[in-house]
Each structure stands twice: as C-alpha cells, then as structure tokens.
Amino acid sequence: MIINKKLNSGIRMVLEEIPYVQSVAIGIWVKTGAVDEDEKYAGISHFIEHMMFKGTTNRSAKKIAEDIDRIGGQINAFTGKEATCYYVKAIDSNYKEAADVLIDMLTQSLLDKEEMTKERQVICEEIKMTQDAPDDLAHDTITAMIFKGNDLGKSIIGTPTSLKRITRSVMSNYFAKEYTRDNIVISVSGNFDVDEICEYFDDKFMELLPSKEEKNPAFAPYAPSxxxxxxxxxxxxxxxxxxxxxxxxxxxxxxxxxxxxxxxxxxxxxxxxxxxxxxxxxxxxxxxxxxxxxxxxxxxxxxxxxxxxxxxxxxxxxxxxxxxxxxxxxxxxxxxxxxxxxxxxxxxxxxxxxxxxxxxxxxxxxxxxxxxxxxxxxxxxxxxxxxxxxxxxxxxxxxxxxxxxxxxxxxxxxxxxx
Structure with missing residues (x-):
C-alpha cells in the first residue's frame, strides 16, 4: 500500500511498505531542473547536484562515501529536465545512517569555491563525453529541437561558457530559491515503520526556505526542423x-x-x-x-x-x-x-x-x-x-x-x- 504524508515542515512523503524485503530505498526529490534555469546559467541544477557530494560542515567528500560504504549502502543522484533526485539504498536496519548522509548533503553543503573549480572541469569533461557519444548527441539534439523556445528545450548539463558564469554566490542563491520545503518529496520504499520514519524526517529540513516562488514557463509553438x-x-x-x-x-x-x-x-x-x-x-x-x-x-x-x-x-x-x-x-x-x-x-x-x-x-x-x-x-x-x-x-x-x-x-x- 502507498501512503502519502505531509510533514509539519511542509515536505511531502510518499511511502510504500514492502515487508518481505530487507532493504530500504530513500529518494529525496527536488522539483528543479533545466526548466527552472536562466539560460545564462544553464546547467546550474546539475552543477549543484555534483556539489552536494563535495563536502558538508560535518563530512568531507571522502567521508560521505565512507559513511555509506561502512553500512554497505549505495548512494547516487541525477538531474533531469524537471527534477533532481538524491537517493540511497541500504539494509533496512541502517536506513537512518543512510538517510542522515543525504540530509547532511542537502542542508549543510559547503559549496566550496575550490571544489567548484574542480567540479566545473569534471562537468566540462562530461560534456565532452556526451559530444563523443554520437547517439547521446543525437538524442539531446532532437529533444532541444522538439522543444525549441520552450523550457523543456534547455540543456541539462549546460555549456563550458554557462558553467564559468556560475559563481558560489549564484549557486547559493539558486539553491535557496529552488530547494524549498514545498518543492521536495521524500520517496521511501522497502521494509520500514511508517510512523517511525515520518517522525525521523519531520524536522530534518527546517533550514530550507518554506516555499518556492512560482514562475511562468516559456512557451513556443512546435514546428518541424x-x-x-x-x-x-x-x-x-x-x-x-x-x-x-x-x-x-x-x-x-x-x-x-x-x-x-x-x-x-x-x-x-x-x-x-x-x-x-x-x-x-x-x-x-x-x-x-x-x-x-x-x-x-x-x-x-x-x-x-x-x-x-x-x-x-x-x-x-x-x-x-x-x-x-x-x-x-x-x-x-x-x-x-x-x-x-x-x-x-x-x-x-x-x-x-x-x-x-x-x-x-x-x-x-x-x-x-x-x-x-x-x-x-x-x-x-x-x-x-x-x-x-x-x-x-x-x-x-x-x-x-x-x-x-x-x-x-x-x-x-x-x-x-x-
């Protein structure tokens, strides 16, 4: 059975108990992606996703990885056109330790300037990798063509030029505006107690702003190209x-x-x-x-x-x-x-x-x-x-x-x- 809950913080939770398994998968979904970006800073959502793994006030980048490995968990993230997801999978008895790492990443990230410089170069290499994969290039190009003039036509990964414009200040401001409590859904599937996990998450994101400002999406009619x-x-x-x-x-x-x-x-x-x-x-x-x-x-x-x-x-x-x-x-x-x-x-x-x-x-x-x-x-x-x-x-x-x-x-x- 799937249960929907709204926490006191305003964050929504969607919970699916599967009592016959011994694991839990937790995903923190943020409704932000390429569609929300200023063209000048294309790729900022994806850049932030990378930076969440580069260290917090409590953990270095290495410690984030070590804390997940220590409990035998798996952690990753991805950015799409409309949403970003940070997720972890762990044995059910270790879900709090696994979730704590995700929460730390999203509430205490340092967004260190030196790490940003290094990660910017990493993403530039990722852009080259996509350019070197002709099938990926074809798919990315056709999507941009279909949605030309619309927000869905924007690039997820950005360009080397747009990435250079993304300073720590720009990133911090974007994060504050997009990573709001009403803009987050926590999805949990596996073996867990509903009341216990809701109580655990209830006060975990109070550092974030309560709501996201609405904006009018860009629209243009479709024409074949x-x-x-x-x-x-x-x-x-x-x-x-x-x-x-x-x-x-x-x-x-x-x-x-x-x-x-x-x-x-x-x-x-x-x-x-x-x-x-x-x-x-x-x-x-x-x-x-x-x-x-x-x-x-x-x-x-x-x-x-x-x-x-x-x-x-x-x-x-x-x-x-x-x-x-x-x-x-x-x-x-x-x-x-x-x-x-x-x-x-x-x-x-x-x-x-x-x-x-x-x-x-x-x-x-x-x-x-x-x-x-x-x-x-x-x-x-x-x-x-x-x-x-x-x-x-x-x-x-x-x-x-x-x-x-x-x-x-x-x-x-x-x-x-x-």
Missing amino acids: YKSITKEIEQSHICLATKGIPLGDDRYYAFSILNNIMGGSMSSRFFQNIREEKGLAYSVYSMNGAFSGDGYYNIYAGVSHDKIKDAICGIREELALLDEKGISAEELDSSRAQLKAAYVFGQENVAGRMFKNGKNTILTGKISTPEEVVKGFDDVTMDDIENMKRLICDFSSYSAVVVSKKHIELKRIMKGAL
Missing part, C-alpha cells in the same frame, strides 16, 4: 521525433502499447523491418519521452553512412502502414502482455518503486496502484490505438537529426520520403 551534425564516426545516428503526450495523460496506456508495437521490442515493427528484413541497422527503437506538461515520440536508428536515406524511408513505410491498416488484435494482446510483465518485474525492485513513486508524486501529484496500472493496460481497445496512431503517423510532423561523418541533406531526404 532538421539538423545534420558532422563528426568523425564509423556509424550514422538518426533520430526522428514529433510531439507526444505528457505524464499523467489518460491516454498513457494506449500510447505505451502503440509505442511498444512500433519500436519497443525485438518483435516490433521498426526492428523487424529496419533490422531483420532490410538489414539496415543494428539498433533501432522508439520511445515516449514524457514530462509533466508535454511529451515527444522519438524513433532512433544507428546505420551505415550510406543507408541513412533507406532507413528513413523504411521508418516512413512503417508509419504509413500503421496509418493505412492499423494494428492487429494479436499485436495489441502481445504488447499488452509485454508491458504488464515489464511493470510486474519492475515492482520486484525496491529502488524502482521508489523512483516511480517519487517521480509521479513530484511531477503529477498522482500515483497509480499496481491494480490500476494493470487495469489501465487491460482496458486499452483497438479504438484507443486508432486514436493514438494519429499522433505519430503524420510523417510531415517529424523533426529529424542525423550525426554522420559528412553533411547530410536531411530536409531533402525527409521531404522526399513523404
């Missing part, structure tokens, strides 16, 4: 994307089933056509990238440099076939079974449940029970899929990016495939 990126690589990487659906949308289950049919598994249409029948790609798939207020549908393929046009035309063929003939009852049933099984498998992972509960609570304010999720997939009909296919079948609505060893006339290829 095309980009060719040249790099010295051995394989070309293609992303085609169009607008999708947001988190919490009632059409989520139908869209998930349709995405899975098109590019979510080895039996999917894109995989069977592009890889198995045409032999054009080793990796080909599709995905639904969903955010709290928007989303996008992305198709990826990694192909030989001389097969870019063939792969794009193959993708177009499958979208046209979907538009003309729809899907079969067998495909619907198979995809439904796959997704239900994947959900059940995920429920067996304590950390996975913590992530799901925390993300859904902080971004949508709603968590579906396992029974509701299974019913959601079971209730999808052929008519639902027919309605969903209209979102992705119009090839003229797709933006495209290709990373290849030479410039590609991508717009011409995309228009020619129509």
Whole structure:
C-alpha cells in the first residue's frame, strides 16, 4: 500500500511498505531542473547536484562515501529536465545512517569555491563525453529541437561558457530559491515503520526556505526542423521525433502499447523491418519521452553512412502502414502482455518503486496502484490505438537529426520520403 504524508515542515512523503524485503530505498526529490534555469546559467541544477557530494560542515567528500560504504549502502543522484533526485539504498536496519548522509548533503553543503573549480572541469569533461557519444548527441539534439523556445528545450548539463558564469554566490542563491520545503518529496520504499520514519524526517529540513516562488514557463509553438551534425564516426545516428503526450495523460496506456508495437521490442515493427528484413541497422527503437506538461515520440536508428536515406524511408513505410491498416488484435494482446510483465518485474525492485513513486508524486501529484496500472493496460481497445496512431503517423510532423561523418541533406531526404 502507498501512503502519502505531509510533514509539519511542509515536505511531502510518499511511502510504500514492502515487508518481505530487507532493504530500504530513500529518494529525496527536488522539483528543479533545466526548466527552472536562466539560460545564462544553464546547467546550474546539475552543477549543484555534483556539489552536494563535495563536502558538508560535518563530512568531507571522502567521508560521505565512507559513511555509506561502512553500512554497505549505495548512494547516487541525477538531474533531469524537471527534477533532481538524491537517493540511497541500504539494509533496512541502517536506513537512518543512510538517510542522515543525504540530509547532511542537502542542508549543510559547503559549496566550496575550490571544489567548484574542480567540479566545473569534471562537468566540462562530461560534456565532452556526451559530444563523443554520437547517439547521446543525437538524442539531446532532437529533444532541444522538439522543444525549441520552450523550457523543456534547455540543456541539462549546460555549456563550458554557462558553467564559468556560475559563481558560489549564484549557486547559493539558486539553491535557496529552488530547494524549498514545498518543492521536495521524500520517496521511501522497502521494509520500514511508517510512523517511525515520518517522525525521523519531520524536522530534518527546517533550514530550507518554506516555499518556492512560482514562475511562468516559456512557451513556443512546435514546428518541424532538421539538423545534420558532422563528426568523425564509423556509424550514422538518426533520430526522428514529433510531439507526444505528457505524464499523467489518460491516454498513457494506449500510447505505451502503440509505442511498444512500433519500436519497443525485438518483435516490433521498426526492428523487424529496419533490422531483420532490410538489414539496415543494428539498433533501432522508439520511445515516449514524457514530462509533466508535454511529451515527444522519438524513433532512433544507428546505420551505415550510406543507408541513412533507406532507413528513413523504411521508418516512413512503417508509419504509413500503421496509418493505412492499423494494428492487429494479436499485436495489441502481445504488447499488452509485454508491458504488464515489464511493470510486474519492475515492482520486484525496491529502488524502482521508489523512483516511480517519487517521480509521479513530484511531477503529477498522482500515483497509480499496481491494480490500476494493470487495469489501465487491460482496458486499452483497438479504438484507443486508432486514436493514438494519429499522433505519430503524420510523417510531415517529424523533426529529424542525423550525426554522420559528412553533411547530410536531411530536409531533402525527409521531404522526399513523404
């Protein structure tokens, strides 16, 4: 059973007891990310996430790691477009020791200038690593293109130039404004006592400001665009994307089933056509990238440099076939079974449940029970899929990016495939 609690501090907790396990996963979710940043200081949310591990008034960076290792725990963090999460997993009897490290990081961080200088360079190396990974570069670029002019189009990691502008004062001010008690959700899954853990966390973040100032998000209408990126690589990487659906949308289950049919598994249409029948790609798939207020549908393929046009035309063929003939009852049933099984498998992972509960609570304010999720997939009909296919079948609505060893006339290829 999932329990929602609001502490006296104003912080929300989402708790899922799993009494048959011997571990606890704790995630402290902060509703801040790239969407909240001034373009001038792009990457500051991610920079802060790194700095939380660089020392507090009570612990050095090494001591943070040692205190978690001493209890056999695991600690990490990540920054997204809309939220940042700090998490730890430990044996249930050690949850307080593990949680204490997270609390110390978020309330007593030094934000030391010398450590900032070193970590700034570390992140610059991370930027280079992304630039050197052409598939990551393609995905990052297509996301920026789909949401151009919108806050979701902002970079999570920033640029070397924007990172240089982030001083300790800038970082401290941003932290104070974003890391507020009403902007935090603590997600806990595993073996624990609800009353005990709520009492433990009740007064732990009183150092933070009570509330975050609301702001108006940037918005710009979507229009398809095309980009060719040249790099010295051995394989070309293609992303085609169009607008999708947001988190919490009632059409989520139908869209998930349709995405899975098109590019979510080895039996999917894109995989069977592009890889198995045409032999054009080793990796080909599709995905639904969903955010709290928007989303996008992305198709990826990694192909030989001389097969870019063939792969794009193959993708177009499958979208046209979907538009003309729809899907079969067998495909619907198979995809439904796959997704239900994947959900059940995920429920067996304590950390996975913590992530799901925390993300859904902080971004949508709603968590579906396992029974509701299974019913959601079971209730999808052929008519639902027919309605969903209209979102992705119009090839003229797709933006495209290709990373290849030479410039590609991508717009011409995309228009020619129509």
